[in-house]
Amino acid sequence: MAGALSVFAFAPFDYTISVYVSLFALLFILDNKSAKHAAGYAFLWGLGFFVAGLHWIAVSILDFGGLPVPVAALLVVLLCAYLAIYPALCAYLLNRFTSHSALLRYFVAFPTIWLITDWLRGWIMTGFPWLQFGYSQMDTPLVSFAPILGVEGVTAAVCLITASLYYAYRERKLVLPALVITVIVISAVSLKGLQWTTPEAVKSIALVQGNTDQDEKWLPEKRAEILNQYLALSLDNTDADIIIWPESAIPALEFQVKNYLEYVAELMRETNTTLITGIINYQRVDNIDEYYNAVIVLGTPEQDANHSPVNDRYYKNKLLPIGEFVPFEDLLRPIAPLFNLPMSSFQRGGEEQLNLAASNVHIATAICYEIAFNQTLVNTVKADTGFILTVSNDAWFGTSIGPDQHLEIARMRAFEFQRPVLRSTNTGITAVYDAQGKEAGRIAQFKKAVLRVDVIPYQGTTPFNRFGNTPLLILALLLFTSVLGHYFFSKNTVDKNQLKSSV
Structure with missing residues (x-):
């Protein structure tokens, strides 16, 4: 249900806020889960999102494909199940490597990993880049990032804003989330009207x-x-x-x-x-x-x-x-x-x-x-x-x-x-x-x-x-590498401390 809610942020509904509510719910569901369980929940979230957003594909299968309704429904669900693998991968990586640091998890890892897995969805096997979150923001200030970072950059902004809101809810700390959201919004507003x-x-x-x-x-x-x-x-x-x-x-x-x-x-x-x-x-x-x-x-x-x-x-x-x-x-x-x-x-x-x-x-x-x-x-x-x-x-x-x-x-x-x-x-x-x-x-x-x-x-x-989306992807890969580096450094430090205690 949380995943399906996202579809109302896109045309023809255009209730932009629903994508934030849906993503917030996903972060809530993933919190304190093992990487394996997080992947499972995110898969279900993705299945709801894509079935709600792409159910219309069944029209062509039924009207022109000559298949009965149950088979058409099964084919749509199979396609959506494949697409749901990408949010599941995001959740697995997020919970596998960032459970030790809320700051790193919400302000760096989540928007970075989502950006990478979303890009993979639009590239693997010719790609299917439909329903990227950035498309839901064309009547908001965030669209001002599009001439510089493309729809992927707008999607990353949506993820970072949602993660900031969840961090504020989870940690009961308002200053940093408010600062991050303010910087994003002011940056977007200042870019509005800039003509290239x-x-x-x-x-x-x-x-x-x-x-x-x-x-x-x-x-x-x-x-x-x-x-x-x-x-x-x-x-x-x-x-x-x-x-x-x-x-x-x-x-x-x-x-x-x-x-x-x-x-x-x-x-x-x-x-x-x-x-x-x-x-x-x-x-x-x-x-x-x-x-x-x-x-x-x-x-x-x-x-x-x-x-x-x-x-x-x-x-x-x-x-x-x-x-x-x-x-x-x-x-x-x-x-x-x-x-x-x-x-x-x-x-x-x-x-x-x-x-x-x-x-x-x-x-x-x-x-x-x-x-x-x-x-x-x-x-x-x-x-x-x-x-x-x-x-x-x-x-x-x-x-x-x-x-x-x-x-x-x-x-x-x-x-x-x-x-x-x-x-x-x-x-x-x-x-x-x-x-x-x-x-x-x-x-x-x-x-x-x-x-x-x-x-x-x-x-x-x-x-x-x-430049296309190359600079943004390079930045995302560098940030993800830093997330991995922080994880392994922290893990080694903990292992050494445990060893000293044992000795």
């Missing part, structure tokens, strides 16, 4: 939300209707500088609609507009079929000699397990329809790809799930990148809280890189955030519409953009 990037000329953007039914999207008889619908919505907005369609908006392989794409590109050139759309690219290389989840530019992207190289297409790098690739596919695909979802055999694009170019603006791109990997964007957002574009299709998850969480994650990228984030989706939520993370407009879910927004591109680099 500079504005450029305003651009008019039109984001098209087609609201195509996922059950009908790939039916051949529906292709012409869907293509005409997107084109009709766009022709009414050719006075925009850039028109954006969502992930795989075109329900066909790229070569199958070559004439259509050429026709649209010519229309864009005639109106001096650039169109960006998601599409599925197919190639045959060395007798092997290769499919890529792609974004392409239609029109006439121009490259300024003074800017970094650009491209007219982007291939998704961070693929969604099961949904876009199947690990151990020879073993798993025969088991159930879940492992044979449409478009579940993609190849990866390169880790560092060139920016797209549209209307003389350079655009860093992330497709759907990729937007959760801020370190990947560190490699693609350059000093002359004007926007961050993320295209998605959350129709897989119906009316659940999943799309709200996804939008919340995209918003954090605006704070980290101090650039506008344009989010174009098939069924919603389509939205735009400016370089300060403020919402500039949105289209509600399951509505066919066009979002027109004037957006100011920004150029430059934030500290996080330049």
